[in-house]
Amino acid sequence: MTVFNTGFPSIRQIQNFIKNKTPVEIGLITNQSEKGIILWQDQNCFCLQNNNKEKILIWTQSLAYVKSK
Amino acid sequence: MTVFNTGFPSIRQIQNFIKNKTPVEIGLITNQSEKGIILWQDQNCFCLQNNNKEKILIWTQSLAYVKSK
């Protein structure tokens, strides 16, 4: 389970990606990946807006990696 | 484990999909996906009615993403 503590580097890093609209690539444990910008995060999900302007709720339980581009 | 707190954006977003009968695509960590509308959610499951009017209990532990269409 992702620990959602805003003092953690990982959570702050994602908050920076959100604030700066940093393009990211999100890799899932399914081996799928999706590119876009992260709109918000909470305890369960990231909300990603992909390059087709679709909003996708990504469950953090399925995250493998996040790479800034 | 999904945290089922109705104040969270992710849970509220799903509640909106339920209320508005928003067509969604649900992606699983199996790489399978299913389209339909979400009828209800609880701590363990989403109940999805697919386009064949079948009702499917989807365990939240197997969720990768939810995309509104």
Add this chain to the structure above:
Amino acid sequence: MTVFNTGFPSIRQIQNFIKNKTPVEIGLITNQSEKGIILWQDQNCFCLQNNNKEKILIWTQSLAYVKSK
């Protein structure tokens, strides 16, 4: 972890499948699926009787979906 609270819709739905001997298809996160009727559930497992009358303990941690047929 599945939350085993008999007041939850998901647990009640499974209890109804058990009581009514509803034929179900159970999908696992391995992409395997098995058909039959559920005999009982507890915190860890479903006991499924498949169409060959074999009894199979299915760990809820491996559940992706349950579909009534």
Add this chain to the structure above:
Amino acid sequence: MTVFNTGFPSIRQIQNFIKNKTPVEIGLITNQSEKGIILWQDQNCFCLQNNNKEKILIWTQSLAYVKSK
């Protein structure tokens, strides 16, 4: 996480397989399966003796199903 409570049907069922040396097939979330008899269980593992008399510690976190043969 498997809940190891000897009052649960799932745990009792496995205890019966152990006591009766019931031949079982254990399916893993890797899609692998192994046949043999279960020698003991604890919170983390089943100890399976396969048909080559090898003893294998199987982590319960990787269990998909147990089928008696």
Add this chain to the structure above:
Amino acid sequence: MTVFNTGFPSIRQIQNFIKNKTPVEIGLITNQSEKGIILWQDQNCFCLQNNNKEKILIWTQSLAYVKSK
């Protein structure tokens, strides 16, 4: 989550493998496996020395089985 209680048979069995430098095969939920001897275990990891004398930290969350050879 692996329960790290030195009174459990599974933890004691691994401690014996460590003490006796027992050659083992470790299977992961990725379907990969690695052979060697276990140098130590803690709550998160096994440290395996493989046959090329490389030390590998294996996360217990990815364990499927351990087989002594």
Add this chain to the structure above:
Amino acid sequence: MTVFNTGFPSIRQIQNFIKNKTPVEIGLITNQSEKGIILWQDQNCFCLQNNNKEKILIWTQSLAYVKSK
């Protein structure tokens, strides 16, 4: 869930890799692997700088192994 206790051998080992800029290979439960040096770790993630100088947040929930090279 990874237990983030700096007294544990696994956490100390990673801290040493960080301090010494030890080249590592990180294997994921997706069967992907990535090489580089670990810049920091917290409860949720490792931050890996790969050989293209990209920084990648790797969720510890997706870790299978870490091998020093």
